Amino acid sequence: MATAPTAxxxxxxxxxxxxxxxxCDLFREPVMLACMHHFCKTCISRxxxxxxxxxxxxxxxxxxxxxxxxxxxxxxxxxxxxxxTTSDAYIQNLEKQLEETLENHRLRREDHMNNIHRDEDxxxxxxxxxxxxxxxxxxxxxxxxxxxxxxxTYMLDHIRREQEExxxxxxxxxxxxxxAVRELEENMSVLQQASVATENRVLTExxxxxxxxxxxxxxxxxxxxxxxKYMAPLQYITWRxxxxxxxxxxxxxxxxxxxxxxxxxxxxxxTMAVESEHAIPYTENNKRFLQCVNVLAEQGFQSGQxxxxxxxxSKPKWDLGVASKAVDRCxxxxxxxxxxxxxxxLRNRNEYSAGTQPWTRLQLRSSxxxxxxxxxxxxxxxxFYDADDMSLLYSFTNxxxxxxxxxxxxxxxxxxxxxxxxKLLHYPPVTLSG
Numbered sequence: 266m267a268t269a270p271t272a273x274x275x276x277x278x279x280x281x282x283x284x285x286x287x288x289c290d291l292f293r294e295p296v297m298l299a300c301m302h303h304f305c306k307t308c309i310s311r312x313x314x315x316x317x318x319x320x321x322x323x324x325x326x327x328x329x330x331x332x333x334x335x336x337x338x339x340x341x342x343x344x345x346x347x348x349x350t351t352s353d354a355y356i357q358n359l360e361k362q363l364e365e366t367l368e369n370h371r372l373r374r375e376d377h378m379n380n381i382h383r384d385e386d387x388x389x390x391x392x393x394x395x396x397x398x399x400x401x402x403x404x405x406x407x408x409x410x411x412x413x414x415x416x417x418t419y420m421l422d423h424i425r426r427e428q429e430e431x432x433x434x435x436x437x438x439x440x441x442x443x444x445a446v447r448e449l450e451e452n453m454s455v456l457q458q459a460s461v462a463t464e465n466r467v468l469t470e471x472x473x474x475x476x477x478x479x480x481x482x483x484x485x486x487x488x489x490x491x492x493x494k495y496m497a498p499l500q501y502i503t504w505r506x507x508x509x510x511x512x513x514x515x516x517x518x519x520x521x522x523x524x525x526x527x528x529x530x531x532x533x534x535x536t537m538a539v540e541s542e543h544a545i546p547y548t549e550n551n552k553r554f555l556q557c558v559n560v561l562a563e564q565g566f567q568s569g570q571x572x573x574x575x576x577x578x579s580k581p582k583w584d585l586g587v588a589s590k591a592v593d594r595c596x597x598x599x600x601x602x603x604x605x606x607x608x609x610x611l612r613n614r615n616e617y618s619a620g621t622q623p624w625t626r627l628q629l630r631s632s633x634x635x636x637x638x639x640x641x642x643x644x645x646x647x648x649f650y651d652a653d654d655m656s657l658l659y660s661f662t663n664x665x666x667x668x669x670x671x672x673x674x675x676x677x678x679x680x681x682x683x684x685x686x687x688k689l690l691h692y693p694p695v696t697l698s699g
Contacts, residue, residue, distance in 0.1 A: 279343075279347065280347060283295075283340065283343060283344050283347055285303070285304050285305045285308050286302075286304065286323055286324050287304055287305065287308035287309070287311075287312055287323055288305060288308050290305075291344050291347065291348055292304075292305055292340060292341070292344045293305045293306070293307065293344075294306040294307065294336070294341070295336070295337050295340045295341050295344060296309060296334040296335060296336055296337065297334060297335055297336075297337045297340070298322050298327075298329065298334050299327075299329060299333070300322045300324075300325050300327045302322050302323075302324045302325060303337060303340055304323065304334075306334070306336070309323070309334060313332055320332055356463055359463055359471070360460070360463050362471060363456055363459055363460050363463065363471075364460075366456055366474075367453060367456045367457070367460070370449050370452055370453050370456065371453070373445075373449055373477070374446055374449045374450070374453070377442045377445050377446045377449070377480065378446065380438075380442045380480070380483055381439060381442050381443065381446070383483060384435050384438055384439045384442065384483060385439070387435050387483075387486050388432060388435050388436070388439075390486065390488055391428060391431050391432055391435070391486060391488075391491075392428075392432075394428075394488050394491055394492055395424065395425070395428035397492075398424055398491075398492060398495045398496075399421060399424065399425075401495065401496065402417065402420050402421060402424065402495060402499065403417070403421075405499040406420075406499070420495070420499070424495060427491070431486055431491065434484040435483075435484060435486070438480075438481065438483050438484055441478065441480050441481065442480050444478060445477065445478040445480050448475050448477055448478055449477065451475055452474045452475055452477075455472050455473075455474060456472065456474070458472075459471075459472040489660070489662045493646075493648065493657060493660040493662070494657050496641070496644070496646060496648070496660070497639060497648065497650070497655070497657065498513055498570065498572045498637075498639050513569070513570045513571050513572050515572055515573055515574060515690070515691070515692050516564060516571050516572065516573045517689075517691045518536075518562040518563070518564055518573050518671055518689045519534075519535035519536060519562065519563050519564070519689065520535045520536070520537075520538050520560055520561075520562060520563070520673070520689070521552070521560065521561045521562060521563040521670075522535065523548075523550055523552045523553060524552045524553055524554060524559075524560055524561040524594070524670075525538065525547075525553065525554070525559075525560040526553070526554045526555065526557065526558045526559055526560065527544040527545050527546075527547050527553075527555075528540055528541050528544060528545070528558050528677065529541065529545075529558060529559075529560050529675060530545060531560070532686075535563070535689075536688060536689040536691070537686040537687065537688050537689075538560055538673060538675055538686060538687045539675060539684050539685070539686035539687070540558065540675050540676070540677055540678065540684045551594070552594065553594060554594045555594065555595050556595060556596055556597040557597055557598075557674065558674055558675065558676060558677055559584075559588075559594075559672065559673070559674045560672075560673050560674075560675075561588060561670040561671065561672055561673070562670055562671035562672075562673075562689075564670070564671070565590060565668050565669065565670045566640055566642060566668065566669060566670075567642055567667055567668040567669070568642050568643065569642055569643075570639070570640065570641050570642070570643075571639075571640045571642075572637060572638065572639045572640070573637070573638055573671060573689070573690075574635055574636065574637045574638075574652045574689075574690040574692075575635070575636050575638070575673065575687055575688065575689060575690065576634065576635050576687070576688035576690055577611070577633070577634060577635070577636060577685075577687065578634055578685045578686075578688075579614075579632075579634065579685065580611070580675070580676075580678070580684075580685045580687075581611070581612075581613065581614045581678055582610075582611055582612050582613070582614075582676040582678060583610070583611050583673075583674060583675055583676055583687070584600055584608050584609070584610045584611075584620070584672075584673070584674035584676065585608060585609060585636060585638065585671075585672060585673050585674070585687075586600075586606060586607045586608030586609055586620065586638065586647060586649070586671075586672050587606075587607050587608075587638070587640060587647055587664075587665060587669040587670065587671060587672055588605055588606050588607075588669060588670055588672035589605035589606075589665055589667065589668070589669055590667065590668045590669065590670065591605065591667075592604065592605040592606065599622065600620045600674075601620055601621065601622040602620070602621070602622070602661065602663070602664075602665075603622060605665070606620055606672065607620065607647040607661045607664055607665060608620035608672065609636070609649045609658065609659060610624075614632070615632060617629050617658070619649075619659040619661075625659070627658060627659060629651075629658065630656075631651075633651035633652065633653065633658070634653070635651070635652035635653055635690065636649060636650070636651070636652060636658075637649070637650035637651075637652040637655070638650075638671065640664075640669070641664070642665075642669075644664075645662070645663060645664035645665065645666065646660060646661065646662055646664050647660070647661040647664045647665070648660040648661070652690075673687050675687050
């Protein structure tokens with residue numbers, strides 16, 4: 266089977282066609298005789314010098330009565346191109362281009378390979394997170410399985426869809442990176458073949474390469490954000506169906522009167538706290554907040570999972586969350602995890618923020634009138650929910666160590682309207698002493 270001529274053989278044949286049969290070198294001022302053979306002008310003139318009568322072609326021996334030839338500018342141009350493209354300077358420059366381009370492709374391929382490894386690691390993380398969450402959900406629903414089977418199935422399907430969506434994002438990026446690597450490898454093969462051709466001085470132009478694909482930035486995956494929606498008090502979400510079996514059930518909190526700032530009035534049953542226009546007489550103790558309008562719950566937690574709800578109504582400003590037992594109660598300090606507070610805040614009626622440092626502004630679809638707080642002591646997680654639909658508002662994933670107390674600040678509204686209270690919600694209603 267005949268094979269296609271290589272660049273080397275084609276270049277060699279072209280050089281032979283442009284070689285003078287007299288001096289055996291590339292044509293210089295090539296001229297064409299009537300028989301269509303070409304020679305250097307100087308060579309044919311010297312060959313015919315001293316010849317009497319008709320002259321002949323050095324190749325085919327055809328006789329000519331007159332010594333005539335014509336300059337062939339096309340052949341002359343081809344000779345110059347071959348002469349230039351076989352020069353040492355041209356070959357060196359071409360080799361340099363090939364080397365630089367090949368190195369660029371190597372570096373880009375290495376970068377893409379690193380992206381592939383990162384994507385594969387990310388896919389493993391997503392799969393592990395999905396598996397852990399599925400196990401968590403199954404454990405939460407085990408006690409209520411017979412009644413809540415439909416709800417469990419829905420939640421598992423929902424997380425699987427989200428997991429598949431996250432995997433699909435990474436998979437699409439992975440495939441695009443692999444395609445880019447394949448294109449780079451094809452170009453590298455062409456460049457390597459061209460490098461071989463330069464050794465024989467037969468490469469006349471830079472090889473044609475495939476255009477390189479643009480690879481999008483790898484999609485981000487926040488495992489904490491992915492997990493937070495499901496690391497919730499799932500049994501409480503469906504508490505109306507099986508309230509007594511909830512784990513955790515809602516904690517029946519009461520306000521700690523001894524911790525309340527003098528501007529906070531506590532109801533007799535200790536379930537309502539409201540700002541007061543006048544300072545309330547108080548007894549001195551080391552539990553009371555003296556600089557900030559704060560109050561804690563009587564109940565503290567240092568193990569297990571706990572959930573409680575607070576009615577905030579349409580109050581224009583407030584803070585709530587959890588506070589470490591050892592917080593400074595005599596100074597005015599910023600509410601932040603560094604200072605022992607994990608809180609959610611409202612200002613100006615619709616400006617919600619999480620108590621990070623600096624504050625993390627939240628965009629909520631609506632203004633919740635009841636807030637749910639979920640504390641997981643072992644998991645060091647503090648999460649906030651709109652208690653009406655149990656939508657997650659924010660979750661601290663690096664929560665407190667040691668004992669903490671539910672924390673509340675009704676703030677000083679400074680308005681002429683009657684201040685609205687904080688209300689601790691109990692399900693079902695319980696009889697409280699005091």
